[in-house]
Amino acid sequence: MPMRRRRQHSVDIWPGFVDALGNLLIILIFVLMVFVVAQFFLGQTLSGREEALARVTRQITEMTDLLNMEKSANADLRTSVSRLSSQLASANARIEELSENERRNAEAGQRLNDDIAALRALKDKLEREITEKDRQLADQSGRLNEQTQISEQERAQAALLREQLAALQQEMARLGDALDAAEKTNKEQQVQISDLGRQLNRALATKVAELQKYRSEFFGRLRGLLGDRSDIRIEGDRFVFQSEVLFDTGSAELNPEGQKQIAALASTLTQLAKEIPPDIDWILRVDGHTDRRPINTALFRSNWDLSAARAISVVNFLSAHGIPPQRLAAAGFGEYQPLAAGNDEPSMRKNRRIELKLDQR
Numbered sequence: 001m002p003m004r005r006r007r008q009h010s011v012d013i014w015p016g017f018v019d020a021l022g023n024l025l026i027i028l029i030f031v032l033m034v035f036v037v038a039q040f041f042l043g044q045t046l047s048g049r050e051e052a053l054a055r056v057t058r059q060i061t062e063m064t065d066l067l068n069m070e071k072s073a074n075a076d077l078r079t080s081v082s083r084l085s086s087q088l089a090s091a092n093a094r095i096e097e098l099s100e101n102e103r104r105n106a107e108a109g110q111r112l113n114d115d116i117a118a119l120r121a122l123k124d125k126l127e128r129e130i131t132e133k134d135r136q137l138a139d140q141s142g143r144l145n146e147q148t149q150i151s152e153q154e155r156a157q158a159a160l161l162r163e164q165l166a167a168l169q170q171e172m173a174r175l176g177d178a179l180d181a182a183e184k185t186n187k188e189q190q191v192q193i194s195d196l197g198r199q200l201n202r203a204l205a206t207k208v209a210e211l212q213k214y215r216s217e218f219f220g221r222l223r224g225l226l227g228d229r230s231d232i233r234i235e236g237d238r239f240v241f242q243s244e245v246l247f248d249t250g251s252a253e254l255n256p257e258g259q260k261q262i263a264a265l266a267s268t269l270t271q272l273a274k275e276i277p278p279d280i281d282w283i284l285r286v287d288g289h290t291d292r293r294p295i296n297t298a299l300f301r302s303n304w305d306l307s308a309a310r311a312i313s314v315v316n317f318l319s320a321h322g323i324p325p326q327r328l329a330a331a332g333f334g335e336y337q338p339l340a341a342g343n344d345e346p347s348m349r350k351n352r353r354i355e356l357k358l359d360q361r
Contacts, residue, residue, distance in 0.1 A: 078277055085279040098189045105186045112179045119172050126165050133158045232261070235339070235355070243290075243310070243352035250295065252309035254317055262314060265356070266321035273327070280360070284318070285329045286311045287355040291348040292335040308332025314354060 133154055233240050246258030254262060269284065276282060288307030300306040311330035319325045340347035 239356040241354045266318050270322050283361045285357045286314045288332045289353050290335050291351045304334035307334050
């Protein structure tokens, strides 16, 4: 009896153990499936990234080739500019030399004209004296026997005067030839000056075109740096800031936002200045403009004063941030150069502005 009761009260754990092993096996199979699926998607992702990396590598290689080409073109351009500058300096020296020769020829021609005029006056005087002597000889022909000695002397004087007149005529002919030669030389020099002037104009046109390239690059960099804002825009060859971006109402001191924008401009211009050849005499002009509403305060008696003070404030800030002072200029136009003719607030806002122009001095 006791042994039977012990068999009845013993617990059979084998079915539970089998269930636990089955559940564990299911979990392992599920984990393996998740791992396989994860490995599959991870492989796909890595494959896409490798393709993207290869594509980016190709783009970087292409951009490097383009950059090398641009550097080569830039080096050629600088060589051409240097050669053109040398030719321009030679042309200027030649023009100065020809101008000096022209001035000397003009002075020599004037002296020749004065000498010719003096010789002509002397010729007229001698001709009048000869005529007078001939008349006296004619009057004295009846008294020839009585005045033989006097007549011989007068004839000798007349012959001497005729010789002097012939010599004067030869000298006048020589001076006339010299004057003709001087006029011919002057005409040839005028042609040379005209040719040099055309060469100079072509050289200046080349410089203006090159400065236009750097101006476009400058504006493009500023546009990319400052973003596409309605209160900062490009008008023709000028970069325009609305006054509200840089200054508070009635003030000529740059506000924090204005200092930030002008500092970015100074950084861009400093980088670009390193690329501009030294023979291009460029300058950044800062123009201040106001609307037509009058102002009369203790600091500013008129819109002219306010616009000039704002332009000078921008110039001082640029100079303090590394732009050479000799490359800067400030001008105030007051309300006299409006962009919009209306009296409404949008027109007034458009006319209140600071304009920047990269120009040749």
